[in-house]
Amino acid sequence: MSFNRYLFIPLLAIVLLAVVACAGSTKKGDGPDGERLFALNCSACHGDRGKGGVGVPLALHDFLESVDDDYLKLTIRTGRYGRVMPAFWQLKDDEIQAIVDTIRTWAWASKPKFSNVPVEGNARRGGELFAKFCAECHGSDGEGGAGTGLSFSRPRDLPILAPALNNPGFLAAASDQMIKRTLMRGRNSTPMTSFLDKGLTEKDIDDLVAYIRSYPLRRDVEATRLQPVSEAVIIRESAHSLEQTLQRLRHAIGGRGYSVVREQYLEQGLTQPDDEQHGLRVIYFTSLKSLSDAMDRDSRIGLFLPNRITVREHDSKIMVMMPNPKQLPALFNNTALNETGERMYQDYVAILDEAAL
Amino acid sequence: MKRLRIISGCLLILLYLLCSASVLASDLLMVRSLLAYPDAQPRLEEAIREQGYQVSEAERVDIDLVVSGFSPGNYRAISYGKPEEINKVAEQHPELLPFLPLQIVLFGERDTSLLVAISPLYFKKFFHDPELDILLNRWNQDLQTIMETVRDAGR
Numbered sequence: 231m232s233f234n235r236y237l238f239i240p241l242l243a244i245v246l247l248a249v250v251a252c253a254g255s256t257k258k259g260d261g262p263d264g265e266r267l268f269a270l271n272c273s274a275c276h277g278d279r280g281k282g283g284v285g286v287p288l289a290l291h292d293f294l295e296s297v298d299d300d301y302l303k304l305t306i307r308t309g310r311y312g313r314v315m316p317a318f319w320q321l322k323d324d325e326i327q328a329i330v331d332t333i334r335t336w337a338w339a340s341k342p343k344f345s346n347v348p349v350e351g352n353a354r355r356g357g358e359l360f361a362k363f364c365a366e367c368h369g370s371d372g373e374g375g376a377g378t379g380l381s382f383s384r385p386r387d388l389p390i391l392a393p394a395l396n397n398p399g400f401l402a403a404a405s406d407q408m409i410k411r412t413l414m415r416g417r418n419s420t421p422m423t424s425f426l427d428k429g430l431t432e433k434d435i436d437d438l439v440a441y442i443r444s445y446p447l448r449r450d451v452e453a454t455r456l457q458p459v460s461e462a463v464i465i466r467e468s469a470h471s472l473e474q475t476l477q478r479l480r481h482a483i484g485g486r487g488y489s490v491v492r493e494q495y496l497e498q499g500l501t502q503p504d505d506e507q508h509g510l511r512v513i514y515f516t517s518l519k520s521l522s523d524a525m526d527r528d529s530r531i532g533l534f535l536p537n538r539i540t541v542r543e544h545d546s547k548i549m550v551m552m553p554n555p556k557q558l559p560a561l562f563n564n565t566a567l568n569e570t571g572e573r574m575y576q577d578y579v580a581i582l583d584e585a586a587l
Numbered sequence: 588m589k590r591l592r593i594i595s596g597c598l599l600i601l602l603y604l605l606c607s608a609s610v611l612a613s614d615l616l617m618v619r620s621l622l623a624y625p626d627a628q629p630r631l632e633e634a635i636r637e638q639g640y641q642v643s644e645a646e647r648v649d650i651d652l653v654v655s656g657f658s659p660g661n662y663r664a665i666s667y668g669k670p671e672e673i674n675k676v677a678e679q680h681p682e683l684l685p686f687l688p689l690q691i692v693l694f695g696e697r698d699t700s701l702l703v704a705i706s707p708l709y710f711k712k713f714f715h716d717p718e719l720d721i722l723l724n725r726w727n728q729d730l731q732t733i734m735e736t737v738r739d740a741g742r
Contacts, residue, residue: 273618273619274617274702274703278619278621283697284701320613461713463682497643499641500643500668500670501670529662529694530617530703532664532692532703533690538685544681551682551685553686
């Protein structure tokens with residue numbers, strides 16, 4: 231009865247999802263090309279042949295010797311929620327296995343297999359040990375170091391930074407035994423040293439594992455949730471003429487501490503000057519501080535910068551529009567952009583309201 | 588009992604992650620090219636033109652990027668499009684105009700380059716129009732070709 235109560239619904243749902251995910255993936259032949267799949271899906275962040283880059287280096291002996299295939303596969307499948315690494319839900323199981331097999335050819339390492347037997351320990355005591363031995367690198371609540379997996383703009387002179395242990399993706403992928411092994415033996419070439427060498431006992435380490443495993447039961451995920459948006463753009467209809475609207479926009483932009491970079495017709499550069507529609511204008515604006523802050527959090531945000539307002543005159547109606555910056559965190563899977571997106575949204579709405587209403 | 592609770596909790600987390608539509612890898616297109624940044628930009632612009640688009644702007648957005656670990660000058664947002672398509676979108680879906688011209692961000696990372704773009708398919712969730720879907724599908728196909736061209740040029 232207990233088994234039914236706790237496991238039946240999640241197991242049933244996962245089986246159903248797996249059936250859906252596997253539908254249509256029964257292609258026969260030589261099997262997926264892991265190297266090609268890695269180049270398509272992974273190398274942008276993890277570097278050519280897993281040498282590292284924006285994402286952590288994978289072609290490391292000590293890393294590959296301390297993680298099993300299940301961890302790698304689940305990490306690819308579920309990603310790291312809000313920490314840039316996306317969930318590759320669209321890849322088939324055999325494609326993920328091919329990627330993992332390919333990664334394992336890049337550095338010699340024995341291939342571990344960890345059991346799923348939970349580690350029993352005292353989570354409360356583990357929390358005390360965590361504060362003393364782990365929090366400095368992994369954060370007081372296991373949120374990880376600022377850098378790897380959090381910011382796309384991390385300093386490139388740091389090969390690896392402490393991962394977020396409280397991340398649902400990590401907790402889903404890492405078994406207790408894998409975490410315990412890492413604590414017991416550490417990882418060469420990283421700041422993670424053996425906790426046995428630090429003087430802790432195996433019992434202490436079991437308590438630490440129990441503490442880390444307690445995260446999903448107590449973490450307030452709402453605080454860092456990626457909020458999907460229902461509207462891709464912010465739109466206002468201006469009560470003024472086109473030229474008046476443009477003038478009011480310039481004034482509002484300056485009033486919020488930004489500077490106009492340039493104004494142009496939307497089609498400028500795409501067609502001959504005589505053919506440009508004069509009723510389609512774009513104002514680009516920025517501020518060094520906000521630009522620096524945004525780029526420092528995630529360089530991909532350049533897709534949205536400089537800030538731009540599109541103005542359209544049609545049938546005597548003037549529409550002013552901007553991309554909704556609240557979509558940034560979910561689009562980039564980066565909760566470090568929550569604050570940035572919200573601040574940009576407030577500024578955008580204030581500018582559009584002041585100019586249009 | 589405790590083990591069952593833990594396993595059940597993990598399964599629910601996994602289920603939540605699998606179902607989370609906001610973390611889809613396909614919303615963004617990202618590729619790494621082994622071309623160094625100075626070579627990647629002209630190759631990217633050439634690839635865009637090969638797909639029949641005009642490049643309208645290669646904008647620097649890297650002011651102050653040095654604080655993020657980049658060297659100044661290694662970051663561009665390349666804008667491109669076709670005027671007739673912009674006109675069509677302006678008529679039928681003006682709410683899409685803030686995302687036009689289309690854009691690819693290119694930045695150098697050591698001796699390689701990264702290309703990042705929003706997948707045009709991303710906009711399907713906001714604009715439910717089968718006719719627009721045809722255009723978005725083609726944009727996406729062209730964008731993939733462009734990015735793969737630059738990626739493969741360095742191999």
